[in-house]
Amino acid sequence: MPDTKRGRERKGQKKRHQRREYEIEQALEARDRDLDFEELYEEAELELEL
Known part of the structure; x- marks a missing residue:
């Protein structure tokens, strides 16, 4: 296939x-x-199960 300017x-x-x-x-x-x-979860309260 020839090389063309458009190509x-x-x-x-x-x-x-x-x-x-x-x-x-x-x-x-x-x-x-x-x-x-820490900024991402600053306002979130996380409950941890032990």
Whole structure:
């Protein structure tokens, strides 16, 4: 199959889209790692059964 300008452009768009999704996913994972769990459960009362 011959190489076409349209094909190269579409491939480039797909790669940019994939890179953008990857960067968003990495940012969300980093944010989740940085959460302070004490802040999350500050107002919650947990009952522990012994």
